[in-house]
Amino acid sequence: MLRSNVVAILILCAQAHAVSGANLLRNPSFETVPSAATGEGLMPSDWFTVSGTPDTFSVGGTYGLAPSYQGNFTGMSGAQGGRWVASWSGAPEQFAQNLTTPLVPGRSYVLSAALAQSARAAVNHPGSYRVLLVNPSTLQGVVLGEFTGTAVAGVWLRQSIEFVAPATASTMTRLQFRPIATSTSGHAYPALDDLSLTEPGGSLSGNVVLDAFLGSPAGVPITIEIRNPGSTIVRETHITTLNASGGYSVATSLAGTFDVAIRGSHWLRAVGSSRTLPGSISSLLLVNGDVDGSNAVDSDDFDLLVSGFGGQGPVGDLDGVNGVDSDDFDILVARFGLLGDP
Ligand SMILES: [Ca+2]
Ligand SMILES: [Ca+2]
Numbered sequence: 120m121l122r123s124n125v126v127a128i129l130i131l132c133a134q135a136h137a138v139s140g141a142n143l144l145r146n147p148s149f150e151t152v153p154s155a156a157t158g159e160g161l162m163p164s165d166w167f168t169v170s171g172t173p174d175t176f177s178v179g180g181t182y183g184l185a186p187s188y189q190g191n192f193t194g195m196s197g198a199q200g201g202r203w204v205a206s207w208s209g210a211p212e213q214f215a216q217n218l219t220t221p222l223v224p225g226r227s228y229v230l231s232a233a234l235a236q237s238a239r240a241a242v243n244h245p246g247s248y249r250v251l252l253v254n255p256s257t258l259q260g261v262v263l264g265e266f267t268g269t270a271v272a273g274v275w276l277r278q279s280i281e282f283v284a285p286a287t288a289s290t291m292t293r294l295q296f297r298p299i300a301t302s303t304s305g306h307a308y309p310a311l312d313d314l315s316l317t318e319p320g321g322s323l324s325g326n327v328v329l330d331a332f333l334g335s336p337a338g339v340p341i342t343i344e345i346r347n348p349g350s351t352i353v354r355e356t357h358i359t360t361l362n363a364s365g366g367y368s369v370a371t372s373l374a375g376t377f378d379v380a381i382r383g384s385h386w387l388r389a390v391g392s393s394r395t396l397p398g399s400i401s402s403l404l405l406v407n408g409d410v411d412g413s414n415a416v417d418s419d420d421f422d423l424l425v426s427g428f429g430g431q432g433p434v435g436d437l438d439g440v441n442g443v444d445s446d447d448f449d450i451l452v453a454r455f456g457l458l459g460d461p
């Protein structure tokens with residue numbers, strides 16, 4: 120993993136892995152075109168030129184260039200459909216799309232694509248695209264990552280970039296593609312097709328141990344906060360219920376290292392530090408006795424329990440059985456003065 124102070128980037132050179140969630144790009148495979156115009160420097164619908172003259176190729180030459188133009192992609196079809204784009208690293212010829220909705224700062228995304236190398240001798244060299252997120256007003260941007268790139272002429276290679284949207288993502292709505300040569304052998308003209316920009320759509324699962332609870336955990340509500348590591352800054356909040364074995368599972372769009380904070384109605388908060396998401400995390404113990412949910416076991420809890428004493432709860436029924444009785448009182452006394460994690 121490469122890390123910068125702006126974004127954490129993971130470049131995956133494997134086959135594009137399955138991701139869930141809607142594609143956040145419009146016309147992601149370049150199949151929709153605005154006209155029947157032909158020639159150089161044309162872009163598909165929803166895409167525009169930033170610099171130079173990036174090109175669209177169409178099987179049959181129905182828009183932009185035919186695959187055989189200057190021997191670039193003779194005989195090829197798209198990785199998906201019959202159209203793709205290609206741009207020269209020498210200029211560089213850059214193109215972009217303005218996102219319909221800004222990316223959410225701190226959220227993880229996966230950008231996948233297929234790339235292919237041109238067979239034209241002058242540009243039959245390994246190449247790739249550097250992907251930037253750019254503020255359209257200031258033209259300031261950050262690099263989200265680079266695809267691994269092309270290796271051999273005429274073959275589509277699927278690859279993906281995983282990135283965390285930077286803090287400035289709300290104003291950086293332009294997703295920009297800059298062609299680059301990835302070897303010293305010469306300029307490249309990589310073909311690009313079948314883009315997909317999605318949130319990973321993973322889950323957080325695990326279980327909690329409910330201290331001094333004799334009832335069934337099934338249906339007990341818990342609140343899960345996913346926080347920046349070492350801080351109380353909450354990235355996601357999930358309210359869910361436990362299953363009969365104290366387990367839970369919630370969907371998360373986050374990927375990386377986070378703290379997971381869990382609390383229940385009359386249990387103190389417990390924080391699991393530096394857990395890897397998405398995934399299953401180790402068990403957390405939730406300490407009983409916090410009748411009023413203040414995250415401290417103190418005299419206020421004592422007063423509430425006393426006022427409910429002899430009743431059938433639920434307020435003060437700490438062990439989940441037999442209403443509010445001396446067993447609940449004993450649980451509270453044994454934990455008096457304890458504080459939950461912040
Ligand atoms: Ca296509
Ligand atoms: Ca309390």
Ligand SMILES: [Ca+2]
Pocket residue numbers: 435436437438439440441442443444446447
């Ligand atoms: Ca009880």
